[in-house]
Amino acid sequence: MKKVLVTGSTQGIGKEVALNFVKRGYEVIVHCSKDIEKANRIKEEIGAHQAVVCDLSNMLEVNSLIEKTGAVDCLILNASVQFKETWDKISNDTFDKQFNVNVKSTLKLIQAYAPNMKEKGFGRIITLGSVNQHRQHLELSMYSATKCAVYKFVEVIAKDLAPYGVTVNNISPGAILTPRNEGAYNDENIRKSVEDCIPMGRFGNPSDCVGAVMMLCSEDGAYITGADIIIDGGMRL
Numbered sequence: 582m583k584k585v586l587v588t589g590s591t592q593g594i595g596k597e598v599a600l601n602f603v604k605r606g607y608e609v610i611v612h613c614s615k616d617i618e619k620a621n622r623i624k625e626e627i628g629a630h631q632a633v634v635c636d637l638s639n640m641l642e643v644n645s646l647i648e649k650t651g652a653v654d655c656l657i658l659n660a661s662v663q664f665k666e667t668w669d670k671i672s673n674d675t676f677d678k679q680f681n682v683n684v685k686s687t688l689k690l691i692q693a694y695a696p697n698m699k700e701k702g703f704g705r706i707i708t709l710g711s712v713n714q715h716r717q718h719l720e721l722s723m724y725s726a727t728k729c730a731v732y733k734f735v736e737v738i739a740k741d742l743a744p745y746g747v748t749v750n751n752i753s754p755g756a757i758l759t760p761r762n763e764g765a766y767n768d769e770n771i772r773k774s775v776e777d778c779i780p781m782g783r784f785g786n787p788s789d790c791v792g793a794v795m796m797l798c799s800e801d802g803a804y805i806t807g808a809d810i811i812i813d814g815g816m817r818l
């Protein structure tokens with residue numbers, strides 16, 4: 582049975598991905614930042630094997646996460662934080678929070694989990710990027726920069742781990758309906774202005790992101806590494 586850790590899997594895209602790994606017979610570890618009761622609740626709800634908490638802004642916690650989970654076959658780095666502010670208003674605090682959770686913890690977790698995958702000759706690492714790697718959102722420059730930084734790590738690490746059966750890829754969702762953006766999209770004007778940017782004419786659902794993750798983790802994805810798969814209904818075009 583393959584073992585998978587999905588970070589940020591108590592809601593949104595991460596939860597849907599975790600549920601689909603359970604359905605396919607994986608041993609699934611659910612994760613969130615602090616609330617172990619919430620993580621346990623989701624573990625029970627979807628039939629996962631373990632629930633862990635780890636605040637990804639705290640590198641002491643990040644560095645010891647592997648002690649709680651043990652080695653995994655698939656590492657889905659889905660959790661992130663996002664603050665909306667124009668480039669000239671970015672504070673040290675929001676810079677550091679987004680950098681630490683989105684970029685630094687990603688690198689630290691790959692450093693922790695990859696050696697075992699390499700030794701085993703099998704591993705799948707997937708990071709969650711964003712369509713904003715490819716578009717210019719005036720209030721998301723820092724967030725977008727963190728996603729671009731992660732993708733550069735993906736490319737370099739993918740090249741390094743390719744000879745060992747370990748693939749590393751990035752998935753970039755467009756506008757997906759999750760608790761993160763519920764508030765904003767409840768506003769009719771915002772909803773319409775975003776929808777107008779999507780050639781397919783609809784928002785994505787977390788389930789729209791599942792197929793690519795499952796394919797990359799399966800044998801079908803064995804020859805794909807260093808890729809950025811954009812799941813956005815054409816929004817970047």
Ligand SMILES: NC(=O)c1ccc[n+]([C@@H]2O[C@H](COP(=O)([O-])OP(=O)(O)OC[C@H]3O[C@@H](n4cnc5c(N)ncnc54)[C@H](OP(=O)(O)O)[C@@H]3O)[C@@H](O)[C@H]2O)c1
Binds near residue numbers: 595662
């Ligand atoms: N939704 C979209 O439209 C969209 C578009 C492009 C890219 N994405 C990317 O897709 C991924 C999932 O997005 P989503 O909308 O499903 O997210 P979401 O609804 O905001 O859920 C985020 C998850 O990450 C966890 N998390 C947040 N801060 C954390 C921290 N400091 N330490 C550990 N865990 C933390 C949350 O757990 P807690 O409950 O503990 O905070 C939650 O489980 C993200 O990387 C996001 O950037 C989403």
